[in-house]
Amino acid sequence: MDTYLKRRAELYTWMARNSVAVVVLEDTEGRRDPAIRYLSGHPGDALLILTITGHCVLCPWDEHLAEMTAQVDIIAPYTEFGRHPVTAVRELAARVGVPPRSRIEIPAITPYPLFLRYVEALFDYDVVCRDGGINAEIERMRSVKDGDEIALIEKACAITDGIIDLIERNIRSGKIKTEVDVAALIDREARLAGADGTGFETIAAGPTRSFGIHAVPPYTGGPFAGAGLSILDFGVKYAGYTSDVTLTVAAGELTKAQERQIALVEKAYKAALALYRPGVATREASLAVDALFRKANRSMPHALGHGIGLEAHEGPAIRNRDDNEWVYAPGMVVTLEPGLYDPKHGGCRLENDVLITETGNRTLTNSRVIRL
Amino acid sequence: MDTYLKRRAELYTWMARNSVAVVVLEDTEGRRDPAIRYLSGHPGDALLILTITGHCVLCPWDEHLAEMTAQVDIIAPYTEFGRHPVTAVRELAARVGVPPRSRIEIPAITPYPLFLRYVEALFDYDVVCRDGGINAEIERMRSVKDGDEIALIEKACAITDGIIDLIERNIRSGKIKTEVDVAALIDREARLAGADGTGFETIAAGPTRSFGIHAVPPYTGGPFAGAGLSILDFGVKYAGYTSDVTLTVAAGELTKAQERQIALVEKAYKAALALYRPGVATREASLAVDALFRKANRSMPHALGHGIGLEAHEGPAIRNRDDNEWVYAPGMVVTLEPGLYDPKHGGCRLENDVLITETGNRTLTNSRVIRL
Numbered sequence: 153m154d155t156y157l158k159r160r161a162e163l164y165t166w167m168a169r170n171s172v173a174v175v176v177l178e179d180t181e182g183r184r185d186p187a188i189r190y191l192s193g194h195p196g197d198a199l200l201i202l203t204i205t206g207h208c209v210l211c212p213w214d215e216h217l218a219e220m221t222a223q224v225d226i227i228a229p230y231t232e233f234g235r236h237p238v239t240a241v242r243e244l245a246a247r248v249g250v251p252p253r254s255r256i257e258i259p260a261i262t263p264y265p266l267f268l269r270y271v272e273a274l275f276d277y278d279v280v281c282r283d284g285g286i287n288a289e290i291e292r293m294r295s296v297k298d299g300d301e302i303a304l305i306e307k308a309c310a311i312t313d314g315i316i317d318l319i320e321r322n323i324r325s326g327k328i329k330t331e332v333d334v335a336a337l338i339d340r341e342a343r344l345a346g347a348d349g350t351g352f353e354t355i356a357a358g359p360t361r362s363f364g365i366h367a368v369p370p371y372t373g374g375p376f377a378g379a380g381l382s383i384l385d386f387g388v389k390y391a392g393y394t395s396d397v398t399l400t401v402a403a404g405e406l407t408k409a410q411e412r413q414i415a416l417v418e419k420a421y422k423a424a425l426a427l428y429r430p431g432v433a434t435r436e437a438s439l440a441v442d443a444l445f446r447k448a449n450r451s452m453p454h455a456l457g458h459g460i461g462l463e464a465h466e467g468p469a470i471r472n473r474d475d476n477e478w479v480y481a482p483g484m485v486v487t488l489e490p491g492l493y494d495p496k497h498g499g500c501r502l503e504n505d506v507l508i509t510e511t512g513n514r515t516l517t518n519s520r521v522i523r524l
Numbered sequence: 525m526d527t528y529l530k531r532r533a534e535l536y537t538w539m540a541r542n543s544v545a546v547v548v549l550e551d552t553e554g555r556r557d558p559a560i561r562y563l564s565g566h567p568g569d570a571l572l573i574l575t576i577t578g579h580c581v582l583c584p585w586d587e588h589l590a591e592m593t594a595q596v597d598i599i600a601p602y603t604e605f606g607r608h609p610v611t612a613v614r615e616l617a618a619r620v621g622v623p624p625r626s627r628i629e630i631p632a633i634t635p636y637p638l639f640l641r642y643v644e645a646l647f648d649y650d651v652v653c654r655d656g657g658i659n660a661e662i663e664r665m666r667s668v669k670d671g672d673e674i675a676l677i678e679k680a681c682a683i684t685d686g687i688i689d690l691i692e693r694n695i696r697s698g699k700i701k702t703e704v705d706v707a708a709l710i711d712r713e714a715r716l717a718g719a720d721g722t723g724f725e726t727i728a729a730g731p732t733r734s735f736g737i738h739a740v741p742p743y744t745g746g747p748f749a750g751a752g753l754s755i756l757d758f759g760v761k762y763a764g765y766t767s768d769v770t771l772t773v774a775a776g777e778l779t780k781a782q783e784r785q786i787a788l789v790e791k792a793y794k795a796a797l798a799l800y801r802p803g804v805a806t807r808e809a810s811l812a813v814d815a816l817f818r819k820a821n822r823s824m825p826h827a828l829g830h831g832i833g834l835e836a837h838e839g840p841a842i843r844n845r846d847d848n849e850w851v852y853a854p855g856m857v858v859t860l861e862p863g864l865y866d867p868k869h870g871g872c873r874l875e876n877d878v879l880i881t882e883t884g885n886r887t888l889t890n891s892r893v894i895r896l
Contacts, residue, residue, distance in 0.1 A: 184554070
């Protein structure tokens with residue numbers, strides 16, 4: 153059975169259970185939603201309309217692109233509707249024969265002024281816009297990858313590993329000297345390996361800048377991998393799916409504080425990995441790392457990890473907030489990325505991508521602390 | 525007078541005229557708004573709250589960064605409010621003493637579910653969320669650049685021109701052979717010249733891909749600048765402000781159709797530039813180009829131009845839609861980018877950045893059709 157049909161079939165069931173007759177998804181500048189790609193194969197800049205009767209209508213900005221990429225029932229170009237989402241939804245609902253008073257769910261991120269226009273134009277329908285509705289359901293679905301997705305992520309991770317090894321060789325041989333050297337190498341090698349490119353802007357922070365979680369700007373012409381701690385955070389995107397790793401380069405004679413920081417991060421990494429298994433609340437892993445760092449009078453200024461896939465950050469969340477109810481499940485692909493940062497001694501972060509399996513986990517990437 | 529104070533003073537006047545006691549601006553993942561940077565110097569990931577009494581409160585995700593960058597009256601870290609915008613606005617409104625029943629305007633792009641939470645938490649205020657309100661006013665302000673902004677854009681444009689010349693030399697000498705070669709060169713040279721990086725993902729499309737307006741993926745390991753038409757669209761971001769140019773490389777013996785296409789684009793460029801002057805509706809320039817192309821039985825599948833600044837696309841719009849009411853005014857910095865695309869013969873686009881002056885315009889970049 154076709155992957156997209158299968159994913160949509162799950163949603164049609166959800167719609168029936170929740171008395172939702174029509175679901176509207178939108179991907180546009182300023183309001184990106186990879187659910188369109190996930191459910192249709194079309195990369196984005198489109199509306200996707202699902203009906204409880206099993207119709208899937210794509211309304212793309214670029215009709216020709218849609219003809220090449222979309223696996224849907226109907227393609228209705230956006231230009232037919234004066235390029236306005238409200239007009240498109242109203243006319244398409246009429247076209248596929250949605251009965252009056254049906255419930256139409258629009259994206260939870262719909263701005264309030266646009267919501268008012270939907271309500272006005274669809275006055276004979278019950279327009280719903282809510283947190284915890286269709287978008288949350290798709291987020292839940294997307295957090296557990298199917299076989300096709302795991303294969304693509306594994307491919308992204310394999311390219312990532314090749315690049316990590318090449319980076320280590322080129323640092324050792326002196327070919328990589330600056331932040332822009334390493335960022336350029338990643339981008340080029342990813343594309344030459346058939347990837348779409350990088351999954352997000354590479355962060356390459358040499359010893360004077362590695363104390364920041366996310367250096368600004370992300371990379372410069374300044375030195376990388378000189379004496380002290382350098383951090384490199386990057387991802388490779390393959391067929392839409394991104395990896396996300398961070399390696400630390402520790403060069404020259406380190407201070408005791410730097411050695412202690414690296415040891416703590418590696419210890420936290422190991423402790424957390426043992427908790428990355430089905431049935432464990434992701435919050436537990438995060439709290440375990442917090443406790444471990446607290447004992448050493450240190451704290452981590454960011455989350456322990458997150459899901460990866462069509463987005464560089466997606467479900468599940470892996471953090472210590474009270475409202476985090478995510479639980480590891482087989483098929484989730486997540487990052488594990490403990491880090492500590494010190495304005496004087498620099499930062500250390502170690503991040504790999506981990507597939508949750510039936511029995512525990514499998515690490516998909518080979519990022520590490522590289523010592524020179 | 526300090527730049528940010530001056531910009532905010534304009535807004536305080538607007539607030540008084542429109543009976544708005546408090547304005548809330550937000551920049552966060554998924555809802556970016558450079559107005560925060562424009563009004564405070566802080567690059568983003570923050571709430572900015574302006575009160576009619578002249579208070580400017582920044583609520584940043586990263587307190588340390590804010591201390592280095594923000595020129596505001598008060599910095600109140602987001603962590604104080606449980607990292608929730610509604611809590612932050614409620615508590616800060618109380619802290620600066622906003623009287624009950626005052627009008628509080630929140631961003632027009634606030635999702636409907638979040639709007640409901642604002643209304644609930646701020647029950648004793650009049651919460652407004654609308655198109656055509658504060659965000660539209662800031663968009664209008666930002667469309668006309670002040671002296672500080674023009675200086676930064678000129679710097680971005682100067683770096684851009686240096687890179688264009690280098691690209692031409694390296695294509696002629698054979699150093700640039702692939703799309704990734706030219707994209708990597710741009711990114712590296714921009715950073716080495718002190719720029720933040722590129723203003724958006726570079727689009728480098730060799731002869732087999734230049735027929736697309738925006739090639740997907742934007743660049744690959746494939747050939748660039750071989751026989752036929754190649755398109756290169758890029759921008760350099762300097763201190764937050766981006767340039768945006770497109771050059772076409774025409775190599776080898778061209779077909780008559782290709783020659784005609786280039787001539788048409790250059791003709792349209794020249795005709796439109798004459799209309800880029802104060803008092804002319806931007807729609808007029810767009811319609812003039814449409815008419816010129818229509819006479820040749822061709823049409824352009826994108827807008828003629830747009831404003832540039834803290835965003836790669838901002839006001840004014842320069843397109844032929846009926847609802848486009850923008851008029852060129854001195855201080856606007858805009859693109860002019862006629863283009864024609866043919867699945868068989870490839871595409872040609874010529875784009876430069878243009879400053880509207882008191883008497884006409886001044887072209888800030890030197891992009892061109894490069895013939896090999």
